[in-house]
Amino acid sequence: MEKPYYIGVIGAGDCSDSTYKHARNLGFEIGKKGWTLICGGLGGVMEGAARGCIEAGGITVGILPGLLKDSANPYIRIPLPTGLGEGRNLLVVRASDILVSIAGGYGTLSEIALALKMNKPVIGLETWKNIQGIQYVSDPSEAIERVTEFVSSG
Amino acid sequence: MEKPYYIGVIGAGDCSDSTYKHARNLGFEIGKKGWTLICGGLGGVMEGAARGCIEAGGITVGILPGLLKDSANPYIRIPLPTGLGEGRNLLVVRASDILVSIAGGYGTLSEIALALKMNKPVIGLETWKNIQGIQYVSDPSEAIERVTEFVSSG
Amino acid sequence: MEKPYYIGVIGAGDCSDSTYKHARNLGFEIGKKGWTLICGGLGGVMEGAARGCIEAGGITVGILPGLLKDSANPYIRIPLPTGLGEGRNLLVVRASDILVSIAGGYGTLSEIALALKMNKPVIGLETWKNIQGIQYVSDPSEAIERVTEFVSSG
Amino acid sequence: MEKPYYIGVIGAGDCSDSTYKHARNLGFEIGKKGWTLICGGLGGVMEGAARGCIEAGGITVGILPGLLKDSANPYIRIPLPTGLGEGRNLLVVRASDILVSIAGGYGTLSEIALALKMNKPVIGLETWKNIQGIQYVSDPSEAIERVTEFVSSG
Numbered sequence: 255m256e257k258p259y260y261i262g263v264i265g266a267g268d269c270s271d272s273t274y275k276h277a278r279n280l281g282f283e284i285g286k287k288g289w290t291l292i293c294g295g296l297g298g299v300m301e302g303a304a305r306g307c308i309e310a311g312g313i314t315v316g317i318l319p320g321l322l323k324d325s326a327n328p329y330i331r332i333p334l335p336t337g338l339g340e341g342r343n344l345l346v347v348r349a350s351d352i353l354v355s356i357a358g359g360y361g362t363l364s365e366i367a368l369a370l371k372m373n374k375p376v377i378g379l380e381t382w383k384n385i386q387g388i389q390y391v392s393d394p395s396e397a398i399e400r401v402t403e404f405v406s407s408g
Numbered sequence: 409m410e411k412p413y414y415i416g417v418i419g420a421g422d423c424s425d426s427t428y429k430h431a432r433n434l435g436f437e438i439g440k441k442g443w444t445l446i447c448g449g450l451g452g453v454m455e456g457a458a459r460g461c462i463e464a465g466g467i468t469v470g471i472l473p474g475l476l477k478d479s480a481n482p483y484i485r486i487p488l489p490t491g492l493g494e495g496r497n498l499l500v501v502r503a504s505d506i507l508v509s510i511a512g513g514y515g516t517l518s519e520i521a522l523a524l525k526m527n528k529p530v531i532g533l534e535t536w537k538n539i540q541g542i543q544y545v546s547d548p549s550e551a552i553e554r555v556t557e558f559v560s561s562g
Numbered sequence: 563m564e565k566p567y568y569i570g571v572i573g574a575g576d577c578s579d580s581t582y583k584h585a586r587n588l589g590f591e592i593g594k595k596g597w598t599l600i601c602g603g604l605g606g607v608m609e610g611a612a613r614g615c616i617e618a619g620g621i622t623v624g625i626l627p628g629l630l631k632d633s634a635n636p637y638i639r640i641p642l643p644t645g646l647g648e649g650r651n652l653l654v655v656r657a658s659d660i661l662v663s664i665a666g667g668y669g670t671l672s673e674i675a676l677a678l679k680m681n682k683p684v685i686g687l688e689t690w691k692n693i694q695g696i697q698y699v700s701d702p703s704e705a706i707e708r709v710t711e712f713v714s715s716g
Numbered sequence: 717m718e719k720p721y722y723i724g725v726i727g728a729g730d731c732s733d734s735t736y737k738h739a740r741n742l743g744f745e746i747g748k749k750g751w752t753l754i755c756g757g758l759g760g761v762m763e764g765a766a767r768g769c770i771e772a773g774g775i776t777v778g779i780l781p782g783l784l785k786d787s788a789n790p791y792i793r794i795p796l797p798t799g800l801g802e803g804r805n806l807l808v809v810r811a812s813d814i815l816v817s818i819a820g821g822y823g824t825l826s827e828i829a830l831a832l833k834m835n836k837p838v839i840g841l842e843t844w845k846n847i848q849g850i851q852y853v854s855d856p857s858e859a860i861e862r863v864t865e866f867v868s869s870g
Contacts, residue, residue: 257477257478257480257487260477290486313486315486315488317488321502323411323414324411326411332444332467332469332486333411334469334471334488334499334503335502335503336499336502336503337502345488345490345499348475348489348490348491349488349489349490
């Protein structure tokens with residue numbers, strides 16, 4: 255069986271309504287395409303993306319910083335407690351084939367940097383600015399276009 | 409949504425036909441119960457358990473030592489490449505609520521020890537002998553009985 | 563016994579002569595002050611800083627990505643092989659009380675981000691620009707002043 | 717410069733006086749030989765070994781489960797906080813060239829197993845019994861003999 259593509263969605267655990275909506279739209283498209291969503295499993299952008307993905311019938315994996323599955327948001331189907339704290343950021347990146355960063359703080363920046371270090375594509379939507387290597391887009395549908403191109407070329 | 413129980417099945421990547429059959433039977437019951445199978449994603453016991461679980465319509469997670477999803481056995485639905493080598497053993501244990509050990513070498517022994525250190529129950533079937541704390545059983549159905557008791561009491 | 567301060571010096575494994583010199587000057591002052599140098603143990607900025615620190619009679623710890631002590635640069639007195647690849651970046655940050663970033667690529671950026679996420683001070687010298695939270699300085703002696711202030715206030 | 721040999725000493729954080737004495741004697745010989753002691757940095761066997769090593773003028777590294785240097789015992793010269801919990805056991809093993817296990821509980825057993833998995837020699841003194849691969853000895857001086865043989869043949 256061919257393995258499905260894993261799309262990492264990264265962003266802060268706390269976000270504005272408009273950012274949440276972006277994440278949810280993006281997650282919906284990921285689910286519709288049959289890709290698997292990888293994220294950090296908590297709130298904010300991670301919840302928005304997981305919610306959208308589930309609404310489209312997709313699969314959502316949450317790689318959690320703590321030791322308890324219950325710390326995952328309600329839209330995570332496969333919560334994975336690691337107990338590694340910020341160390342789980344590395345695992346989010348290693349598990350993803352490509353990442354989309356939406357807004358985000360320092361944790362997100364660490365994931366962007368690790369992904370670029372590993373030569374994985376990073377699509378950026380209203381996220382950390384002026385980081386060479388990020389492919390900046392202006393809305394979720396443009397992000398999906400970029401992911402689709404990547405998947406097609408893979 | 410209530411999170412499903414995660415049953416870790418641990419054992420060597422290479423095993424005898426009879427051990428593989430045990431693993432497959434065990435995996436089948438795990439899938440039938442609606443629990444999620446957690447394992448190291450490679451061959452032998454991990455493959456047998458994942459195969460049985462999939463045959464019963466269950467979900468299988470493989471936490472891989474390497475960087476590539478394709479290193480997972482064909483019955484893993486959620487392969488997670490970690491790039492941590494033996495470091496992934498810790499993650500198998502941290503993600504599992506309870507573990508069943510079937511046969512196994514040193515890697516398996518490290519997982520048994522980490523699980524007991526974290527006070528997680530370990531059921532043992534034809535595995536490392538004389539380790540205080542392992543609940544030894546003599547066949548897969550007895551292992552499932554023990555897991556069922558644990559889940560019921562949870 | 564009071565534990566010594568750990569000063570993390572982060573930067574790329576390949577760097578210009580002038581950056582190397584900056585790192586070496588900084589390392590020298592770290593050694594002279596009796597602090598311990600923490601770094602990633604490889605070449606470039608890490609080597610420059612370790613070399614300076616050793617020249618001043620200091621102690622140098624290199625937290626290595628690979629499995630072999632011999633991958634450390636010759637100025638590392640305590641090489642620690644981790645086999646975690648980029649995962650060792652987290653350990654460099656967790657071990658450091660304060661970090662100085664000199665130039666650097668994506669790996670360095672991931673360390674900056676993790677440090678800021680953990681509320682550890684990050685001094686920046688000719689490094690990633692416009693990252694809110696970095697305390698930018700213009701030469702090694704100003705970096706040492708900032709570290710000294712931090713240590714004094716600790 | 718040739719890198720010094722790293723001798724891992726593993727065992728429980730709580731131990732009897734006689735076990736502590738064994739650890740201290742062993743640590744003393746390690747320090748006298750000019751080898752570096754690697755351990756988990758906490759009490760019991762780890763403290764005994766570090767104490768002996770320091771008394772002989774040696775160097776002691778403690779790879780700590782928590783986030784604070786101060787959790788190390790007073791005889792650790794290079795405390796390394798990792799925040800990885802039991803995950804630090806892997807790092808103790810990866811950093812060591814050879815390990816000596818004295819008494820010990822499940823954490824120690826996980827280190828023994830990981831070391832044997834990585835084909836590193838494990839010398840056992842009053843430790844987990846009947847583990848194939850452990851080189852059992854009956855006192856610290858015999859342990860040192862075995863380590864010396866290993867170092868000479870390296």
